Amino acid sequence: MGEGIDMGNEFEGHWTRYYIYAGAAFFSFFVLLPLYVLIIIALGAPNQTVAAYYPALLPTKFTLSNFINAFRGTGTLLESAFLKSLETAFIVAVIAILLGYHAAFGLSKLPFKISSLIIGVLFFSTMIPSITIAIPISETFLRLGLYDSSLGLALAQELLVLPLTIFILSGTLDAVPKQLEQQARVDGASFIRALYQVIFPLAVPGIVSAFLLSWLMSWDEFTFAIILSPVHPTLPILIYLDASARGNVLTAASFSLLVTIPVIVLTIILSKFIRAGYLTSGITG
Amino acid sequence: MILPAVIYVLYLAFYPAVDAVYQSFHTLHGGLTLYNYDFVNSIFGKSPIYNTFVVTASALALQFAFALILASLLSKPFKGRAAFSALFLIPFGVATIVTGVIFHNIFSTYGGYANSFLRVIGMHPVNWTGSYITSLFVLILADSWKNTPIVTLILLAGMTSISPNLYNQAMVDGAGTFQRFFRITLPNLKGFIAIALMIRGVSEFNIFAMALLLYPYQLLTTMTYALYDTINAHPAYAGGTILLAFVLIFAAIIMTYRGKYGRGY
Incomplete structure (x- = not known):
C-alpha cells in the first residue's frame, strides 16, 4: 500500500x-x-465515588479496601465462579481446536462448491439466537444431568465458537503449501503423521489465535451462562448479580477490573493475529 | 473428518431451534395451539418488537459512522499508528457485562459520572434512565463502545483492498476528500459493509446482557428471558420463535442486498 x-x-x-x-x-x-x-x-x-451524589471526576483518595471487602464478602463465591469460568473457557477452546482442526483440514480437501456449502451451514448456525436454543437445551440438560455443569455450558458455548474456529483454521491451512503434504506422503509418512507432524506445526499461529479467541468468547459469554448455569454462576453472571439484584456496585466494579485486566493483555497480544479475513472468510468464501 | 463438527452444530443448534418453533405451538399437554402467542401478546404487546428494531437500527447507525471514520484514519500511514491500532481494539476484549457495569455507573441518575461532568461545566443533571430517548442513547453508546472495533476491522480490510491508483487518479482529476470518499470508498466497500451489517445486525437483534443492565424497556431477548420458566417453558418458546423469525428476515434482506450489489470483490 x-x-x-x-x-x-x-x-x-x-x-x-x-x-x-x-x-x-x-x-x-x-x-x-x-x-x-x-x-x-x-x-x-x-x-x-459510588457514595457521592456527584462523584469526583478526579478522586484524590485511593484504597484497596473495595477489593478486600469484595473478596471477604463473597470469597468462596468468587473463587468458584472464577474456577468455573476458567474451566469452561478451557474446555470450549480445547474442543474448538480438536474439532476445528480436523474439520478445516477436511474442508481444504473438498471441492470448492461443497466446502462453501458446509461453511454456509456453519455460518447460518451462528445466526440462530442463543436465547432461542438455550431454552430447549436447558430442558435436555436437566434430563441428562448436564444442567449447571461446566461441561454442559461449554458444550453450548462451543456452538458460538466452532464456526469461527473453522473459518480461522481453514484460512491458516490454505496458506500451507499443498506440496508439503504430498512430499511427506511420498517420503513414506502415513496420513496421520502428515496431519499431525508435518502440517500441524505450520498451522500453530492460526491455532494459537483460534484458541485465544475461543477462550475469550467463552470468558465473555452471558446468554447461555445465565440460562444453563444459574445456580453456580460464571464470573460474568456473578458480576451481573452484584451490579443489579444485590446492589454491590463496588464488588461488581472490583470483579470487573479483575476480569478485564488479563483480557486486555490477551487482546493486545491477539491484535497482532486478528485479521478481519478470519471473520469474513465464512461469507466471502 | 468434517462430520463431527457439522453433526455437532446441526444437533446442538438446528435441532433445538426447530424444537423451539414446534413447542411454541403446543401446550404443556401437547395440544396444537396459538395460546402461547396470545399470552405473550397480552402481556407485552407489540412494544418489544418495536424496541428491538429501534435499538438495532440506531446502534448500527452509530457503529458504522464511528467505524467508517476510524477505518479511514487507520488506512492512512501516520506516526503512532501501531499503538493506536492496538488501543482501539481494547473494548473488543472487555466483557459485555463489564461494559454494561461501567456505563451503568457513568449514566446512573444519582451518583453518575455523566451528571458529575454536566455539573462541572454548569449544566443541569439529566435523568438518564427516566425517558425512552435517554435510555436508548445510553444503551447504544455502551453497545457501540464495545462493538465498533469489530466493524472497523472489517471495513478496514475493505479499504486496504481498494487500489490506491483509483485515489491518485481521482486526485489528479481534482476530486476533493469528500468526493473521493463518496465516489470511490463507499461504492467499493459495499460488499464489506454487507458483511459487517450481517454480523453486527444479527448480534444487535440479540443484544441481551447490556439491555438487562441499562435498558428499562423490553426487547425480544429480555422478553424471552422474562418468560423463561423451567416448569412451563412454552411461552418462552413463543418469545424465542418471534426473535428467530425477525433475525432470519433480517438476514434474508441483507443476503439479497449482497447478492445484488456485493459482487466484485
Missing part, C-alpha cells in the same frame, strides 16, 4: 495530518474514558 498513499500525502499536505491526529486523539479519549471510570470506582474511596 505504501507507494500510492505516500504520493497521496504530497497532494494532501499537512492539514490531513492534523485531522488524523485530532481524530486519533478523540477516539483514544473515548476508548480510555470508560476504563478510567472503572479504575477509579474500583480503587477510589467510596465517599468520592
Whole structure:
C-alpha cells in the first residue's frame, strides 16, 4: 500500500495530518474514558465515588479496601465462579481446536462448491439466537444431568465458537503449501503423521489465535451462562448479580477490573493475529 | 473428518431451534395451539418488537459512522499508528457485562459520572434512565463502545483492498476528500459493509446482557428471558420463535442486498 498513499500525502499536505491526529486523539479519549471510570470506582474511596451524589471526576483518595471487602464478602463465591469460568473457557477452546482442526483440514480437501456449502451451514448456525436454543437445551440438560455443569455450558458455548474456529483454521491451512503434504506422503509418512507432524506445526499461529479467541468468547459469554448455569454462576453472571439484584456496585466494579485486566493483555497480544479475513472468510468464501 | 463438527452444530443448534418453533405451538399437554402467542401478546404487546428494531437500527447507525471514520484514519500511514491500532481494539476484549457495569455507573441518575461532568461545566443533571430517548442513547453508546472495533476491522480490510491508483487518479482529476470518499470508498466497500451489517445486525437483534443492565424497556431477548420458566417453558418458546423469525428476515434482506450489489470483490 505504501507507494500510492505516500504520493497521496504530497497532494494532501499537512492539514490531513492534523485531522488524523485530532481524530486519533478523540477516539483514544473515548476508548480510555470508560476504563478510567472503572479504575477509579474500583480503587477510589467510596465517599468520592459510588457514595457521592456527584462523584469526583478526579478522586484524590485511593484504597484497596473495595477489593478486600469484595473478596471477604463473597470469597468462596468468587473463587468458584472464577474456577468455573476458567474451566469452561478451557474446555470450549480445547474442543474448538480438536474439532476445528480436523474439520478445516477436511474442508481444504473438498471441492470448492461443497466446502462453501458446509461453511454456509456453519455460518447460518451462528445466526440462530442463543436465547432461542438455550431454552430447549436447558430442558435436555436437566434430563441428562448436564444442567449447571461446566461441561454442559461449554458444550453450548462451543456452538458460538466452532464456526469461527473453522473459518480461522481453514484460512491458516490454505496458506500451507499443498506440496508439503504430498512430499511427506511420498517420503513414506502415513496420513496421520502428515496431519499431525508435518502440517500441524505450520498451522500453530492460526491455532494459537483460534484458541485465544475461543477462550475469550467463552470468558465473555452471558446468554447461555445465565440460562444453563444459574445456580453456580460464571464470573460474568456473578458480576451481573452484584451490579443489579444485590446492589454491590463496588464488588461488581472490583470483579470487573479483575476480569478485564488479563483480557486486555490477551487482546493486545491477539491484535497482532486478528485479521478481519478470519471473520469474513465464512461469507466471502 | 468434517462430520463431527457439522453433526455437532446441526444437533446442538438446528435441532433445538426447530424444537423451539414446534413447542411454541403446543401446550404443556401437547395440544396444537396459538395460546402461547396470545399470552405473550397480552402481556407485552407489540412494544418489544418495536424496541428491538429501534435499538438495532440506531446502534448500527452509530457503529458504522464511528467505524467508517476510524477505518479511514487507520488506512492512512501516520506516526503512532501501531499503538493506536492496538488501543482501539481494547473494548473488543472487555466483557459485555463489564461494559454494561461501567456505563451503568457513568449514566446512573444519582451518583453518575455523566451528571458529575454536566455539573462541572454548569449544566443541569439529566435523568438518564427516566425517558425512552435517554435510555436508548445510553444503551447504544455502551453497545457501540464495545462493538465498533469489530466493524472497523472489517471495513478496514475493505479499504486496504481498494487500489490506491483509483485515489491518485481521482486526485489528479481534482476530486476533493469528500468526493473521493463518496465516489470511490463507499461504492467499493459495499460488499464489506454487507458483511459487517450481517454480523453486527444479527448480534444487535440479540443484544441481551447490556439491555438487562441499562435498558428499562423490553426487547425480544429480555422478553424471552422474562418468560423463561423451567416448569412451563412454552411461552418462552413463543418469545424465542418471534426473535428467530425477525433475525432470519433480517438476514434474508441483507443476503439479497449482497447478492445484488456485493459482487466484485
